Amino acid sequence: MTYSSFFYSEILAVFRRKQDVVNALVFFLLVITLFPLGVSPSKEFLQPAAGGIIWCAVALAVLMSVEGMFKEDFNDGSLEQLVVSGLYLPILVLLKLLVQWVSVIIPLLVLTPILSQMLFINWEILWVLVLTLLIGSPALFLIGTIGAALTVSLRRGAVLMLLIILPFYLPVIIFSTGAIAAAQVGQPYNGQLAILAAISLITLTLSPIMAAVSIKASVN
């Protein structure tokens, strides 16, 4: 096994289990539907709240798609094979995550303009939203990986993972909705975007290593 063959097999695996990606997207759509129905379908509520609604839904959908990331590999034993393969485990985690990120974020970005119409977001704000999604979502995936790796050996890992990981999502959500709110009132939002990028970069350096440690602990 080489890095490229591993990468290729990961792409194949995602293609052959499209249902997982679809599930995350439908979940995303459902969470968004809850807000207009639960709070108020009026434009006065939805327009200012839309950025926050979409970001909360994205965070939950990402958690859902990341949660099962190592499950199959753990059950069929290929996770152990990755650990003993002699390749550097953090790189493997990163490659797996890259495939996962692309497979979720591209359909999500395609859905976003439609959803932003449903939530009455203006086109100028939509670009800010897409920017925050592009810059901020890697952090969501990277942080989520640590939780997924930690809870992979547990039978009811999903809830536990939510409890562990959601607090770490708060800064990402705060700064991305902050950027959107600033854009809505016409203020500069570069600062928030820069902080988002910083969070993504820090997690990019740290979380593959932490995830690798947790995978080794889970597999032992």
Next chain:
Amino acid sequence: MNWIWFHKLGSPKWFFQWANKWSKFAFFIGVLLLTIGVVWGLGFAPADYQQGNSFRIIYIHVPTAILAQSCYLGLGVAGIVSLVWRMKMAPVFIKAVAPLGAVMALIALISGAIWGKPTWGAWWVWDARLTSVLILFLLYMGVIAIQNSLDDMQLADKAVAVISVVGLINLPIIKYSVEWWNTLHQPATFTITAKPAMPMEMWLPLLLSTLGMYGFIAGVAMWRMQAEVLVREHRANWVKKEVLDNGI
């Protein structure tokens, strides 16, 4: 009336041969009617006095919306049949029709959004009818998801049947949403009891395209069911013979 032909459809073999005869018929009649209805509606029917030409999307929107609900009704009935009488063909029907219904619901939603822009000034409003059709679409996605996620076929069939039956609750909500709540969406285009509010020249192509859509979906559904029967019965002798003789 003799019902034997209907009961025979419960057997995969009989269904397969029956569908061989009728699927092409339904499909081509459907496509023919759909083409006539849509061309007539888009090209020749008179324009609406309020909405002008933008109303013409009705010839896509209404047939797909009706089909989306009819498919779900079929899913629910098949779910009951599958749970109560355990007929072999009921889960096959559900598996074949759910994606078709989902596509119909999606087209209805999209065409509705396109229609809503010139008439209401918004692509989407959180209105009772629109939201309940969105939920219908999500129910379809749930059925498809559970079908694809469970590896055990018996369990998957049962789970899908249960979900289909439970989801039936949404149909009356969709149907009466325009009457129960104050909405932007206009009330039903077709009613059996009352005389249509539209003139004949606008109404007839709509009827044709709706019937055509039924035929089209029936044909495609039969093909999908045949394919599923072949997969499920791949050990049976008649399938082997069928494949060897007709080279499917």
